[in-house]
Amino acid sequence: MSASKLEIEKLEVKLNKQNAFLAALGGAFWTMPILFAWFFVFQNFPKFAPLMLVLSGILIGIAVRLHGRGYAKRFSVVAFTLHLSTVLIAVDFGILLEGKLWAIILFGLYFIGAWSAVFFAKTKVPFAEHRAYFELMEKTQHVSLKKWCNRWFVVMPSFLISMLSIHAMTTLMLVFVIEGQALQAEIVQANKQRIAQQNKEIDVTPRNLKTLTVKQSLLYAHAYFNGHRFTESGRYEHDFPTSEYKSKTILKYLAHQENNSRALFVLGVVDKNKVMIDKAAELGDSYAKLYSILDFGCNGDPLKVMPLLNGLYSVTKEQAIKSEINTIHGDGFSSICEELSSGSFEYSFVRDYKAVL
Numbered sequence: 001m002s003a004s005k006l007e008i009e010k011l012e013v014k015l016n017k018q019n020a021f022l023a024a025l026g027g028a029f030w031t032m033p034i035l036f037a038w039f040f041v042f043q044n045f046p047k048f049a050p051l052m053l054v055l056s057g058i059l060i061g062i063a064v065r066l067h068g069r070g071y072a073k074r075f076s077v078v079a080f081t082l083h084l085s086t087v088l089i090a091v092d093f094g095i096l097l098e099g100k101l102w103a104i105i106l107f108g109l110y111f112i113g114a115w116s117a118v119f120f121a122k123t124k125v126p127f128a129e130h131r132a133y134f135e136l137m138e139k140t141q142h143v144s145l146k147k148w149c150n151r152w153f154v155v156m157p158s159f160l161i162s163m164l165s166i167h168a169m170t171t172l173m174l175v176f177v178i179e180g181q182a183l184q185a186e187i188v189q190a191n192k193q194r195i196a197q198q199n200k201e202i203d204v205t206p207r208n209l210k211t212l213t214v215k216q217s218l219l220y221a222h223a224y225f226n227g228h229r230f231t232e233s234g235r236y237e238h239d240f241p242t243s244e245y246k247s248k249t250i251l252k253y254l255a256h257q258e259n260n261s262r263a264l265f266v267l268g269v270v271d272k273n274k275v276m277i278d279k280a281a282e283l284g285d286s287y288a289k290l291y292s293i294l295d296f297g298c299n300g301d302p303l304k305v306m307p308l309l310n311g312l313y314s315v316t317k318e319q320a321i322k323s324e325i326n327t328i329h330g331d332g333f334s335s336i337c338e339e340l341s342s343g344s345f346e347y348s349f350v351r352d353y354k355a356v357l
Helices: 005-015 020-044 046-068 073-092 103-121 127-138 152-200 214-226 244-257 261-270 274-282 286-299 302-315 319-331 334-340
Strands: none
Touching: 020 046, 020 073, 020 152, 046 073, 046 103, 073 103, 073 152, 214 244, 214 261, 244 261, 261 274, 261 286, 274 286, 286 302, 286 319, 286 334, 302 319, 319 334
16 A cells, blocks of 8 residues: 555655754764763763763764754764764773773673664654655655765765864863863872971971970971981881971071080081081080091091090990991991081981980
8 A cells, every 4th residue: 555645745844854964963063062971970970981881872863863854874874973983982081981890781881872873863754654754765765865965975074074073172172171180180189288298397486496305306307408207216207398498497496595516516517517516526416526536537547536436436325326437347438438528417317316404
């Protein structure tokens, strides 16, 4: 039984509205918000990101259908290609999934998404219009498919150009977003580190330094000078704020207001001031005495200072000083003389130090 003239005329009006060109351009355009939605889902609900394989197929199919209003298979081909390229971009950006998921499940989700894109891309023919559709589309190629907007040599180049252009713009925008987020994360991390370092800092005014022991003050001076801190128990702490000014402020307070000879010695070392070192030695500082002896040995006769070193070894209680003297006995003065002019604030200066009360 053939279709009536009324049925054919009614369907022909719909067929003449087919536009593969608009379907290609419209579908390509909608891949951009779909990819951004995918990116949003991955960042906020990463467990649900694989479901975008299905949702993206449905949305792309609907977009192609709304823009193209087509009945031919070429509309399904357009939707399938757009969905595949969208999935590939998602994979390339690493927004497909977080963690592990069985490959068979991922493939299943992709298959459902691709099938959905193909299914929704074509306008469905109502049952009442099947006979008319057979007459107009199945028996012969309908005249609407010969229009320029439905010709493959027009649709394919424009489709590929629009798809690649939209994907390129989307890729660049996603790169900018990701880089912006990375930069923001770096700023947040830097602020956290800055706040953490600020929380480690101390007030170096005399009023506050009076509340600390000499050993604590010397350890803070060492920490400010070197950028890392040792506790009184010898535990090593990383990432202490560096400030030579604050380090010297603490040392000057100890040397001049607390009359601490070790602080005076350290100041002499970091400022390469021999007068300060000699004065600290005169005040009885053991490390200052060691440096004065070493300076004489490096610039004079090393053999003459050995008795002095042995004498210092027998009276000192600081293991760091004894280690230095043992090094000289083993290796000679050559390895020590270079350290005298380095200007560094060594941890050994304060490690075993106990202030004389």
